[in-house]
Amino acid sequence: MANKQPPCAGPAQDLASDCPVQPASADPAANPLKTTRRDFLRAGGMLSMSSLMGTAALMTQSDNANAATEWAEHFQKNYRLMTPEEKNEARLRLERRYSDEYGKKVAVDTTEAQPGMLMGYALNIRKCIGCRRCVHACVAENNQSRGTRPGEKIEWIQVLRMERGKFEQEKMNHGYPEGLGIQVGGNAYTPAGQVLEGQYRYNPEKVPEADATYMPIACMQCEKPPCVKVCPVRTTYREADGPVVIDYNWCIGCRMCMGACPYWARRINVTTPVLPKEEMNPVTHYLGNRPRMRGVVEKCHWCLQRSRHGRYPACVEVCPVGARKFGNLLDPQSEVSKILERKNVFRLKAELNTFPKFFYFYD
Amino acid sequence: MKKLATVSLILALCGGAFYAVSAAEKAADPAAAPKEAAPKAPVECFESRKGASEVTQREIKPGWPNVKCSPTTGAALWYGDPFDGTVPMGKMPQLDIPEGQAVIKPRSEKLALMPMCGTACHNGVGPTFTPPTLPKGKKPAPVPTMAAMVPDLANLQHGRGRIWCLDCHHTTQRNKLVDHYGDPVSFDQPQLLCGKCHGDKLRDWRDGIHGKRIGEFVSTGKKRWFTCTECHNPHNVQDGARNRGFVQLQPEPSPQLPRGMANADHEKLHAVGH
Structure with a gap:
């Protein structure tokens, strides 16, 4: 072993050198002048650190903001464990990278949750006409991928067209209609007859149709979110003011949360997101609508970049019939509190005990 | 001879420079044309009711419109400034x-x-009608x-x-x-x-x-x-x-079909009539 490494043989072993690992002697007393394992590790660690930092310095000083950001992101902590200084660093890094990438000044916000705020959402299911304006407003605001190939077009809100039922006296004790919402025949890959309750891709000339009612669904921002329970890297969590958010940098794309969500609210970027420069919304939030990368999961976050600054989410602002309502659940004067007080309210799949903060109501 | 060579060289240089300038102008022209043409077409979209709540798109600050309009239905899809014109x-x-x-x-x-x-x-002082036009x-x-x-x-x-x-x-x-x-x-x-x-x-x-x-x-x-x-x-x-308060309107386009799905007819199937 020793004759293979002539430069390492000799008395100058105590210095931090480029020598590879010395074979550990069976008897420590037999070789008293040699470096101990601890010394060696310390020296090696310092060396590797200095070389890493040197590379980092080289990378961060390069013109390519993208490469520098990627390098620094390798050492970024989970967002919840970051100090305010580290968050600020991450913010500046991302602003530089996005501004470089999209050719305009991009702001990445890191505003924290304010005390006394618990966001809540209400939707008047009688009023909804199924025009899908909320779906497309969400895309315009939240920098989703909008390509044309399969998997490149991501929308967070789904509008389900439900058939209008009616109460019939003789069927009152029959319970839930048989077969509804259940796959019939086939297997998981080729369903012979899939029975769905709602139509997702309806496309009539004019809405609302006479025999239909519409039910928009998106992330319900549960108080007990199943997606948070299953996340193996704990990158998705509930913020103090209500919304369940994702730190995209820590997402590993395992899609456990997509399977756990009972409301089909989560989407994954299977491809590199297609986001044209001119359509990119430059007002972003770190936990919200900043451009995502390939292989991360994303979902509705109640437009954190707006709502943290007191503004209505984008879907609320465009709803032409005013079916969507947003407010502070802790404020008895807010719209949502008044609805909870005065109207008939239900929550989707309440039996699952997820406690959504998204309420459906009707007059 | 040497003089002639220098003159010709100068001429050639000038010609080259002129050619470069004209080429640059030609290249600049198509780039400049869309920039001028873009703001000329005013985009009108409706907020809530077609024919009653139209809003004209304009830029509040560079690259930031007051409203974004849907290309398919002409509906307002996004507000840059909710208090514009109020x-x-x-x-x-x-x-x-x-x-x-x-x-x-x-x-x-x-x-x-x-x-x-x-x-x-x-x-109140206009033409008076005889007999009065108030219907029964x-x-x-x-x-x-x-x-x-x-x-x-x-x-x-x-x-x-x-x-x-x-x-x-x-x-x-x-x-x-x-x-x-x-x-x-x-x-x-x-x-x-x-x-x-x-x-x-x-x-x-x-x-x-x-x-x-x-x-x-x-x-x-x-x-x-x-x-x-x-x-x-x-x-x-x-x-x-x-018999509802809101008129019917055209919906925005439906979501993308997944890979391999030709149409969305399966959504309309119901095993049990209801």
Whole structure:
């Protein structure tokens, strides 16, 4: 072993050198002048650190903001464990990278949750006409991928067209209609007859149709979110003011949360997101609508970049019939509190005990 | 000979330079043309009701439009500034909010005939008719001039025949509406009129449950309120057989089909009829 490494043989072993690992002697007393394992590790660690930092310095000083950001992101902590200084660093890094990438000044916000705020959402299911304006407003605001190939077009809100039922006296004790919402025949890959309750891709000339009612669904921002329970890297969590958010940098794309969500609210970027420069919304939030990368999961976050600054989410602002309502659940004067007080309210799949903060109501 | 060579060299250089300049100009021309052409086409989209709440797209600051419009349906899809072109709403009974926190977009300027109505014809001193044209029942009189100007008038679908023009429009000041006590009400505050009959809706609207507001969501924040007639057509609230308050409109495009799915017909299948 020793004759293979002539430069390492000799008395100058105590210095931090480029020598590879010395074979550990069976008897420590037999070789008293040699470096101990601890010394060696310390020296090696310092060396590797200095070389890493040197590379980092080289990378961060390069013109390519993208490469520098990627390098620094390798050492970024989970967002919840970051100090305010580290968050600020991450913010500046991302602003530089996005501004470089999209050719305009991009702001990445890191505003924290304010005390006394618990966001809540209400939707008047009688009023909804199924025009899908909320779906497309969400895309315009939240920098989703909008390509044309399969998997490149991501929308967070789904509008389900439900058939209008009616109460019939003789069927009152029959319970839930048989077969509804259940796959019939086939297997998981080729369903012979899939029975769905709602139509997702309806496309009539004019809405609302006479025999239909519409039910928009998106992330319900549960108080007990199943997606948070299953996340193996704990990158998705509930913020103090209500919304369940994702730190995209820590997402590993395992899609456990997509399977756990009972409301089909989560989407994954299977491809590199297609986001044209001119359509990119430059007002972003770190936990919200900043451009995502390939292989991360994303979902509705109640437009954190707006709502943290007191503004209505984008879907609320465009709803032409005013079916969507947003407010502070802790404020008895807010719209949502008044609805909870005065109207008939239900929550989707309440039996699952997820406690959504998204309420459906009707007059 | 040497002189000639230098002259020719200079000439060649100049020619090359000229060629380069002209080429640069040619290259610059197509790039400049779209930049000039882009702002010339005004994009109009409607906010809530087609034909009544149009808004013109413009840039508030570079690269930041006041509103984004849907390319398929022409609907407003995104607000850059929710308070663009608004004025204070004015007094509203039983509503305690600071002045300027509630704003509306004035409707008066969108009503083309409004400046004329109260001054040219229905000014209280206009031509007197003999015999008086007030009809016996509550059915609008078929006045040809009015029918030509207001198309909804021929088939008034509001109140199922129980109300007619002068229940809402002021008798002598035709560019005003009329409230409980016969006092004129501005066209910008139709809620004071509509609340006469639809009191429950007025209460819900005041608390933010009915209707639409945009701006700041906190209860003390500045909001733009949408008034009744921005969403409902008062002359056609029933919308024919549908009998609902909101007219039908074209929906935005449906979501993408997954890979390998030809159409979405399977969604319409139901094993059990219901």
